Amino acid sequence: MKSVWCKPKLGTAEQRVGASVHRKIPQRGGSQMYCTSSIPQRAGRDSGQVARVRRRVLGATVAFGAAIGLVACGATAPGTTSAGDGPQETVQLTLGTLNAAPQLTPLFAAVSEGYFAEEGLQVELLAISGGTSALSAALANDSVDIAILSAPDTALFNAQGAIDARAFGQLSNGTYDFVVTDDVDSADDLRGGSVGVSSIPGIDYLMLRTFLDDFGVDESEVTVLSLGGSANRVAGIAAGQVSAIASPIGQRSTIEQVGGLKVLEVDNQPWVPTALYVAEQEWFEGDDVEVLERFIDAMNATTTWLRENPDEAVRICVEENGFDQESCENDVAGLLGETGGPYTWSQTQEIDMEGMQVxxxxxxxxxxxxxxxxxxxxxxDEVTGR
Structure with missing residues (x-):
């Protein structure tokens, strides 16, 4: 596997929050190019002027290697689309995520197995550090065309005015378990203690808040500690730093292996979209929405193939995400089974609107x-419901 590391010119602190990105660019023969950089601010936008840099179109007659050269060097092809009976042009899209995760396997498969290419799309996958706020900033300033965000994050950043964007499809759904230490049997065992979250108002915090309320504990009766991601929260509760956390349902096997922990049954355990395809509002105006439709068609074909070939899903999870074989086998089985639900890797990419309202x-x-x-x-639901 070919790896190239580069550092383009950085934007100022005011232009961006300094989020770094990990570029994964498909190349001929299955090799990949990696590039870590910071994303500079694009041209400002207002109601009268939209930075029309989204639809970067590469002519079909351009050699594939030359097209990759445009991406790697930061060049942009003319932002026009084809008309008439000429050769189909390839639209270049940039899709931003936070980091590699088994649930994102279909995105890697759509690139490596050529499903995006079949729809005339050249999709570049970027992993952006700095959390969901950095990812939403990349979406707002056109550094990425599509962002993978959860339903709570999509709602939060729209409400705050950070983005003006809508979800047009869904990759995965999920819920969380109410995980406590073995000595917790009642609400009194939690009152006066500490609970762990990633951040406020992160999705696990919202879930934990729901669980506490269902368990008869008011948030004011506990101390909420920000511990970070799932692995850090599990480590924190295992070390006795906190007495309760909300853990993704797909991590039940991990919780069982830790020891000293248990999952409490709760009446209110909502499911919400955990990975949505989100694009800024102007994508839904005029002819641009046709590109999103092609994106959905490619993902439908990909998830159909992965459901028919789960062993291939495991292989791509290992090769592209970098996880070990056993973890990918367990995660893929869960995502395709009861821990994934009907909206995970679906063959329609339909959005769980009930989960969005939740x-x-x-x-x-x-x-x-x-x-x-x-x-x-x-x-x-206009893009998936055609």
Whole structure:
């Protein structure tokens, strides 16, 4: 596998929050190019002027290697689309994610197995550090065309005015377990103690808040500690730093292996979209939406193939995500089974609209501005429901 590391010119702190990206660019013969950099601010936008740099179109007669050269060097082809009976032109899209995860395997498969190419799309996958706020900033300033965000994050950043974007399809759904230490049997065992979250108002915090309420514990009766990602939260509760966390349902096997922990049954265990395809509002105006339709068609073909060939899903999870064989086998089985639900790796990419509404409802008490949103503000079924 070919690896190239580069550092383009950085933007100022005011232009961007300094998020670094890990570029993964497909090349001929299955090799990959990696590039870590910071993304500079694109041209500013207002109601009268939109930075039309999204639709970077590469003519079909351009050699594939030359097209990759454009991407690697930061060049941009003319932003026009084909008309008439000429050769189909390839639209270049940049898709931003936070980091590699088994649930993202279909995206890697769509690149490596040529499903995007069949729809005339050249998709560049970028892993952006700095959290969801950095990812939303990359979406807002056109550094990425599509971002993978959860439903709560999509609602939050729209409510805050950080983005003006809607979800047009869904990659995965999920819920969380209420994980506590073995000595917790009642609400009294939690009162006066500490609970762990990634951040406020992160999705696991919102879930934990729901669980505590269901368990009869008010948030004011516990100390909320920000511990970081899932692995850090599990480490924190295992070390006795906190007595409860919300853990993704797909990590049940990990919780069982840790020891000294258990999953409490709760009546209210909502499912919400954990990975949505999100694009800025102007993508849904005029002919641009046709590109999103082609993206969905490619993902439909990919998820259909992966469901028919789960062993291939495991292989791509290992080769592209970098996880070990056993982890990928367990994760793929879960994603295709009960821990994934009907909206994970579906063959329609349909959005769980009920889960979207739940995301608004559980977040509104924490961020009142979210309560002013409607489903139409943050999601559309027009692209998947053709």
């Amino acid at each position: 995301s608004i409802d559980i977040q509104a008490p924490v961020v009142p501005e979210v309560g002013d949103l409607t489903l139409e503000d943050i999601a559309t």
